[in-house]
Amino acid sequence: MSESRVRRAEIAIEQTHVDRVYVRLAELRAQAEAMRTRGYELGRGAQSEAVFEQASMLYERDMMVFHANQTLQTLDAEYEGLVFGRLDHGSAEPVHVGRLGIRDADFDNLVTDWRAPAAAAFYQATAEEPMDVVRRRVIRCSGQSVLDIDDDVLMPEAVPDDMNVVGEGALLAALGRARGDTMRDIVATIQKEQDDVIRAPWRGVTEITGGPGTGKTAVALHRAAYLLYRHRRQLGGAGVLVVGPSGVFTNYISRVLPSMGETNVELRSLGQVLDGIDATRHDPAALAAVKGSLRMRKVLGKALRDTPPEAPTEMRIVYRGEVLKLSARELEKVRRKVHGHSQPPNRARVRAAEALLEALADRAEQYARDDGRSFDRAELVRDLGERLDFHRFLVVWWPVLYPAQVLRWLGDERRLARAAKNVLTAPEVALLSASLAEPDREWTVADVALLDELRVLLGPPPKRRRGQSAGAESPPERGGPARHRPEHYDEYSHVVVDESQDLSPLQWRMVARRGRYASWTVVGDPVQSSWPHPGEAAAARDQAFGARTPRRRYTLRTNYRNSAEIFDLAARVVAGHAEEDELPHAVRTTGLTPQIRRTDPGNRESATQLAAKEQLDAVDGTVGVICAMNRVDEVGRWLSGYDDDRLRVVGSLDSKGLEYDAVVLVEPSELVDESLTGRRVLYVALTRATQRLTVLASDDRWLAAGE
DSSP, X not given: OOHXXXXXXXXXXXXXXXXXXXXXXXXXXXXXXXXXXXXXHHHHHGGGSOHHHHHHHHHHHHHXXXXXXXXXXXXXXXXXXXXXXXXXXXXSOXXXXXXXXXXXXXXOEEEEETTSGGGTHHHHOOSSSXXXXXXXXXXXXXXXXXXXXEEEESOGGGOOTTOOOOTTHHHHHHHHHSSSHHHHHHHHHHHHHHHHHHTSOSSSEEEEEEOTTSOHHHHHHHHHHHHHHHTHHHHTTTOEEEEESSHHHHHHHHHHSOOOSOOOEEEEEGGGSSTTOOOOBOOOXXXXXXXXXXXXXXXXXXXXXXXXXXXXXXXXXEETTEEEEEOHHXXXXXXXXXXXXXXXXXXXXXXXXXXXXXXXXXHHHHHHHHHTOOOOHHHHHHHHHTOHHHHXXXXXXXXXXXXXXXXXXXXXXXXXHHHTTTTSOHHXXXXXXXXXXXXXXXXXXXXXXXXXXXXXXXXOOSOOOTTOOOSSSSSOSSOOSOOSSOTTOOBOSEEEESSGGGOOHHHHHHHHHHBTTOXXXXXXXXXXXXXXXXXXXXXXXXXXXXXXXXXXXXXXXXXXXXXXXXXXXXXXXXXXXXXXXXXXXXXXXXXXXOEEEEOOGGGHHHHHHHXXXXXXXXXXXXXXXXXXXXXXXXXHHHTTTOOOTTEEEEXXXXXXXXXXXXXXXXXXXXXXXXXXXXXXXXXXXXXXXXXXXXXXXXXXXGXXXXX
């Protein structure tokens, strides 16, 4: 039976059980409502009884109603996603795990409360100590519907022939059933190296490195679930933040990390880390490299000290019949004086008012000296400081600033050039200003870190009215992900960062602000990096970790996603850009060699359509068509006639962290050309396929190793 059919069959099995659970839930709810109704009737009947009996019956009524209401409240609160796991033991009946313990009418267990000792193995069982668990299944539900399942195999040698295994665990089961000591040794190695990471101490920094298909993401997520269970007192209150490269990735996390009925895990992509922003668009590589550089801190710092575009360039105010005037140059001198105190601008308005009053007093004192008059400086400062026209001028000359507002200023190339003098090159200034010049253009993922940096540099604006959304500007352009914590929460107890090799220095600073007091789990692979300056990013990463100790590093070396045939091609492409020990070892062979087809611009569309159809016919699962970022819309139009939800068109950068049963890679040389770390990005794209790979190329440059 094919993998997709097995998955559908197993989902149907779990759906049958979930249906039984909700039928029983409805029965229990009806019983609780009947109990509450009976309690109220008992109270009405007590009115005609003797005083003593009446008091006893009223007490009985109150207890009955109280108990019934509590039961109803519990049943209602735990209704959504009630069942989320299953344990198959080697010597006992399966155990379904959920938010609430439920028994059927014969008192047989339907769902075990996740807090009960019988459910502990769902979180505690590992390959080293399987606790008699052969298969652990995560069940993802929406309401009463089972959407998907994913299995872990903890005892591969004990998997019976009639037990179906879905997801990554299927490979371990197959290897465990294989004959020969070599395969059994591989299973032990895979599980041992992953188990060591999952159970590593929670304090300090745990780094997980490994090539494609080594399961490092799954390990990090299992580690998060394990830590939350074993160290709930230390981690549960402040919560855990999980940061991934894309929204697709966070959706994947939400499937793998079982819901435990709590709100202490926050899932965000890099484009969602800043409250109120949900960026999905990527900049071209050269532009992203400028935006992510630490040099931008200097540019932003100078930009916010510049005179706001709408600020008045002259101040005129009448005091006792005399006009006091400050020119543009004098106002700029006052502005520089205020900024010289290094106070965030949004906290410096009082200081700005004082500096303006002092400048006006200097002017009035000069006039009085020229006329030979006496002058009371304190009186002028007091009188003007209470004037409405003075404060009207102040709020437009020293306005409240918002991150998006200041960043949009830099769309003016002259203003950006002033802020970037001796920091950015002229071509970089032109590139950056052009990207920020369109006021209605959506923010990119790289912009989010700039906005967060400005948020800190500017200081908090005044409190917003109730109901106004938080974010990067006032009012924010778009809403972000649902939040259960205060705005810009920075007290997480544990932070998980996946695909960490791609974070720019400014993105490291952004994430670090959320984990000021946290321990860390950091997942990445230097060979897959799309950030062109690893030394700068490493320094920012070390600064994010601070003095946290200990720092432990684990390397996963077994690739069980790709077949050896597919990974051999990927390793050939990245040769010269990676040390031999940085590449994992693929242990699975299929006999299916990747197909490399020569195309030309004239038949590129038809060749892509043909290859996509062939892959859809060949596999039961998903087919990914990967291309350069600037080709996604075009390739999507080519394939718009295919009415098959298994087909996905994805750009090179967005493919990171994903996998497909089959892949069609369009014009690999374009992936090399579009990125500053071209061959590394191509390496990522080539390692997304689990079974079949077709490459459509109009030249052979991408195959030249070591370039």
